[in-house]
Amino acid sequence: MTRKLQESGLTKAQLRVVYAQILRSRRLDERMLQLQRTGKTSFHTSGQGQEIGQAGMAMAFEPGKDYYLPYYRDMTAFMLFGITAKEILMDSFGRYDGPSGHGLQMPNHYAAKRVKAVSQSSTVASQYPVATGIAYGAKLENSDRVTLVTTGDGSTGEGEFHEALNFAGVAKLPVVFVIENNGYAISTPHNEEYAAKSLALRGQGYGIPGVDVDGLDFTATYLAFKEAVTRARKGDGATLINLHVLRMQDHTSDDNQRIYRSKAELAEVKAADPLKTITQQVLDEGIYTQAELADLEKQLKKDINVATDQAEAAPLPDLSVLSQNVFAPVDKESGIYGNN
Template identity: 35%
Template sequence: MTRKKTSKTPAPDAPAPAPDAFQASAAAYDAAGDMFQILAPDGTVVRPEALPSPEQRVHLYRQMRRARQFDERGWVLYRQGRLGVFPPFGGMEASQCGTAAALTSDDWLFPTYRDTGAALTLGLPIARTLAYWRTSPHGWAMPENLKVLPFYIPIATQYPHAVGAALAEARKGTKNVAMAFIGDGGSSEGDFHEALNFAGALNAPCVFILQNNGWAISVPTSTQTKATNLSKRAEGYGIPGVRVDGNDVLATWHVTNEAVQRARQGGGPTLIETVTYRVKPHTVADDPSRYRTEEETAKWTEKDPVVRLQQHLLKEGILTEEQDAALLAEVAAEFEEALKEADAYPDPTPAEILDHVFAEPTPNLVKQRAQILAEVDA
């Protein structure tokens, strides 16, 4: 099995909804007073009419397993001194993989620093991702055939950038969309509100993912805001907002696919709040026991998104135990092959710190490169 096969996102198998239908369904979710959900935490189906095809369900399961493999092996590599400090995302796979799987390689993805799973789902090579978290120049440049931006460290700045990319696609006459991620803490930033207003006013084909994972480093969502439904913030900008169970990958894919298809048809932007939980520390250098209890984390661990879909697939006979074991072996082998590739990258040279800044180096960069090379030669 090659990475090309595992990272390829198939065309959505659900018909594109009309813009009016989407807004009506969003209003229905809100009127019910609950999050949109397809699978309950125990893997039983609560909304059978919204189930995607068996093939799509297996695809989503594979992507979550690939993301979890990266997250779990990343911890080991960090402790071995073979990976830098990185933000784990285990437990948030459904929120990331289900949303990114609604895109194609022609669409734009603007991830935060925690959205490695989303980038892998869209097709970012594992080896290049490892290089990025090793602070190696080999991971600084994104593949030319993929519109993934480097992982954003500043909070919320990616939202206005995504609107600009979406408007550029609209001006070119394409059907491509831009998707941007943010955390619940980022929704308190000015860039969040400016981007939503900008996108709504200009009808940008943009999908905003707001991952409400309960924490902005050590600050709980309840301390940040009195609001209990962050998707309602979309109403202030005249765009649809949907709240979805962020630990249900079928639900996140279904809602995001509707929003993406709506944007392609000219229906404009959507805000999707995925309600999940950061069961892991803020980064591998963080100690969450200083600001939250183990009991709280344990409750969310029971809602594991990967296990939820696994139970469903096995119960429905879409996967057998043998097929599941084979899939896990394939995912593990894929990662180890990518790790060998990343380990084989040559050590960076000092001047490479100036690469991938501009398509054409500015006069100052040319001057700085010459100075660095002169110092190295000396």
């Protein structure tokens, strides 16, 4: 049974923001797939089916204070940290003023200095040890800021995942490790990724509590993250959260999941769409009325259209910036790379 939204302890105003963002993410994601298909953008990685889990996760943190190392499906959480649809689209169009890297970073590699969201490398799970390092920094500075890092289930087979958890366990670091478990790594199903009963068990091996969380249940997710953030802020160390979500779309816009997922499975995923569940919940709990939802849909469509036009019209990076922030400058005298 999905828990009531009101049991989260969040106010009605906060829950309205959460729902509006979940719907905005879904409509924006659909737009981004259209833009890729019409050849206006190059690539998109959809987060459809992962929005509710990400919203529950993001609401437990303090954007601007806590560090966030997102992975490529994290649009919903990234936007709840304070990023606009226009900014998302600027990055997707590769525009100079996009927040993730002046149009030089790959689409969906979400980052923004102003909300302490750190850019990821395409090498999956490589953000994990960086998060451990940032959390170590917080500990050395006696800061109570927490670091959040996400990745997918398949990526937990990478060495970096284990190295990051090991040191965070040893040094009792303030970090929340998240596995957004959608059951697939491209076309590889979870039973070919790992033999453990649950990926949450991996925490135990490193002295870190590991929990399984239903990422289709907003309240269950929010409360689990709140507990993990409280532990980290108090100095009690890291938590590993195995967040169960759905991958509703292809792995990326370059993939076709109908080749490796049966019609029946895809129909099941569609029927379990968490957007349907949470829409019913906001109506049942009086958070939105039917008429307000219709207005919200209209407003989002308008906003996304305006944001698309603005992002498309924005300038591309000039070729002269191509190698900026890629190579460290060389000190002419010593020949050493670095900024000092």
